[in-house]
Amino acid sequence: MKSPFAYQSRPRPLQLASPGAAVAYLGAIAVVAFLYSNPLVLVAAGVAAVGAGLLAGARRAVELALKMGLSLAVLVVVVNALVVNRGETVVARLGDWPLFGPVNVTFEAIVAALSMGLRAAVVLVLGAVYSACVDPDRVLRALRPLARRSALTATLVSRLVPVAAADAARLRDAARLRGPGAAEVGKAPLARRLLAGSLDRAVDVAATLELRGYSLDAPRPRSRSSRSRYDRRFCAVAVFLLLAAIAGKALGADDSQTYPAVEIGLGPATVALSALVALSGLAPLRRNPKRRRQPADGTKTSLYGPKSSRRPGSREVARV
């Protein structure tokens, strides 16, 4: 079964954009998530990440990343609540615990952890969208002139990961199909077998790369232009987001604190920045082509013009 995080080619703007533009766009949202601790801005970054993924058709990747991110957020909240005793509002006194000492769960520690968990979830979703929507071949091609050996390693890894996943699934099936009288397969023999199989696979893939001429020191060709008509849009949104994030910092949009008491800034600058960040998730929106206007008299048109105007045997040039 194919991983939801595996790249899937779709005729959507994010997939069609050049890797640089796509990385700039997704990276700009990630920068906002790292720069800001205000929960409203973080939620807006999350909305943007989820929106971008859904509009790019990566629904399953987004769903899975959200599940993982929220699980991680819950874990962070639990650990932070037990470990950090700072904050004025104690919501539970759990007494003395070995190693931990007195454990007081505070509202402030929970909010601080939520903020950290939210940031981690946003980054996970952005990572999932990148993985499912940005063509690794184009990324590697862009990297190859800069770091040839690293690109080779990355190529091998990017190919071997899905192959190893398929091998692991096959080995698990074979383990389930063993008769009850055969020796049980523990995790260690299975892992050993998977590793041995992966090494064999790596040799095969390396042989294929050799045959494709990967080791040749050929003159570097010019890269085929990988620009798309969506590049400007994504680059513009990325620049705009970064400028807005910097301006927002200057205007106090990240005005919030968790200790000693929670104070979340919800001033105009925060609300405006959050709205802009959330709206940036619409960048991968695909614009439907304009419909050809139907003539008032109801005559049908074709690429060759109104049917009535064509003489039998005449030939006209299509205008696109």
Add this chain to the structure above:
Amino acid sequence: MSELAIRRGAAPALAVRGLGYAYPHAARPALEDVSLEVAPGEFVLLAGRSASGKSTLLKAACGLVPHFHGGEIEGEVRVADLDAIAAGPGELAAAVGYVAQDPETQVVSTTVAAEIELPLEMRGDEPADRARAVEEVALALAIPHLLSRTVDTLSGGELQRVALAAALVTRPRLILLDEPTSQLDPVAGDELIWLLRRLNEEWGVAVLLAEHRLERCLAAADRVVAMEAGRLSFDGVPAEFLVWASDSDPALETPAARLFSLAGIDPLPVGVRAARQTLRGMGVAHPPHIASRRVSDPHPQVPVLQAEGLWVELDRGDDPRDVLKGIDLTIRRGERVALMGRNGAGKSTLLRTAAGLHEPVAGKLSVDSIALLTQNPSDYLVRERVGDELPGDEGMAALRVVGLEGKVDADPRDLSGGERQRLALAIALAGRMDGDELPDLVALDEPTRGMDHARKGELVKLIEALASSVAFVTHGVTKATGAAVVVATHDVEFASEFADRVVLLGDGVVIADGPMPEILSGGWYFATEVARVLDLPEVVTPEQGAAVLRKGAP
């Protein structure tokens, strides 16, 4: 030599002289004193049993031997006048393309277009040249619609075409193919062979093709080279090869040639068309029909697998899709069933559902006990001693069934391919037997991939032993000790040797179900070569055909 001279074919596409090679730490050489020349634009078929040196010769011709595998080499290998022993595979890539048996390991990019473009990019071609070459090779192989797809969404046949496109995109003078049809259904396999022939004729590419199923490609070849134990044992035109094989190595005979040989007809035919022409010339275009005899004795009163309106949905990561669409099927003890159909028809899914690896979304499926051997027997082998895989009495009973009771202390890696397959089957059987009584159903999924004729013969014997039944009546019910054996296979000739019943699947539904001679004589792709030659109902094997011809000969 100038590139123009090479393109015009001044030098042989491949010249091998006195080639000897041994893999590192190998007990004996894989190649010994091999000399061979392939002319530009020639289509050469490389025949021979497993481990005869075919793959090693192909790897030497593309530079993987010795550059990638190491070992000791002597002699000379020249590809389009390049010294293949001095030059590496990368330098040879412009002159020779290589397609291996498993297409999974031959793709290194994520999308089809990037995969095909990679060799040109490595060579330093300009973007415009690359775009044109990719487009042209995609058109030649009829895959332009695949260019934007990711490689993990392709079927085996599509993947094999993409691998071929990546090998051809540099317009090499020679293309080497190592059993490229072994994972393809008869339709895709035939398409690939005739595609190669067309490229060979239109582009002038020399082809060196190693294949076990000779009946599939002999008619397309200009010349046949046979190998045995690392040496060339025959080199000549296909018609002469058939005469040689008939005398020296009958395992390499094609079914049509065996049919003529048994019927005492000359010359031996290189394909269906030649066979029909010969028969027409002899005035036996419509030989009389002799009804075939059912060879097995199934026990219709003991069903072991019953499927009613079975629907199975699989999600391969894109969209969930119905793979089985309302299958109705009953299989009984003692039956030997060939489950056939195109790649993706649902054969493996049916077996995997019966074994409990998939859950049906609708319908009923009942099977009491089943042992399933999947396509890769090595997946079952995780320990370093046979006895450790199968401990105790139950393990020993399973080893006895497959005839490996004498190999308890062996390392599975030291067993032959056939023995490893039998060991994997024993692992699936262990604990599912009642004493020496087999489980109700033994299922094998594509067990003949990469097998030569001799090993297929051993497998037929094993299947017969598994299904051989001793029927006895107890409490008014007929009981049999043999299992029902179901084999999912693309190999029509193999199916004709072991099966008494064929179930043909098409896009998730049963499209034909009946006695083997009836099903394998009633079509074009899912029909044996003998059936295609004679076109008589229920005549599928050379022996049956020869009996008909002898009776009807003028």
